[in-house]
């Protein structure tokens with residue numbers, strides 16, 4: 876199991892390793908847009924991985940290309956739809972709300 880903490884709410888959830896991050900966030904009852912259906916094309920699911928970067932899958936070329944087109948990205952930016960929770964360490968994610 877992987878511990879996933881969501882900010883700013885501070886809620887913590889447990890998920891199986893291999894769970895898609897966007898699906899985990901939605902399953903936790905948080906709102907996160909996903910206009911392209913998880914294809915790395917809309918950028919609406921942009922989040923920051925604040926802690927636990929070894930607990931998530933690596934950037935894909937499609938994700939990297941889309942992130943380059945977004946405003947407000949940083950070194951912790953990821954597209955939640957492209958991230959798999961690996962279960963190797965707890966992960967803390969910041970939902971960006973109005974920034975998306």
Ligand code: FES
Pocket residue numbers: 908909910911912913914915916917918919920921941954955956957
């Ligand atoms: S849902 Fe569109 S990029 Fe993630």
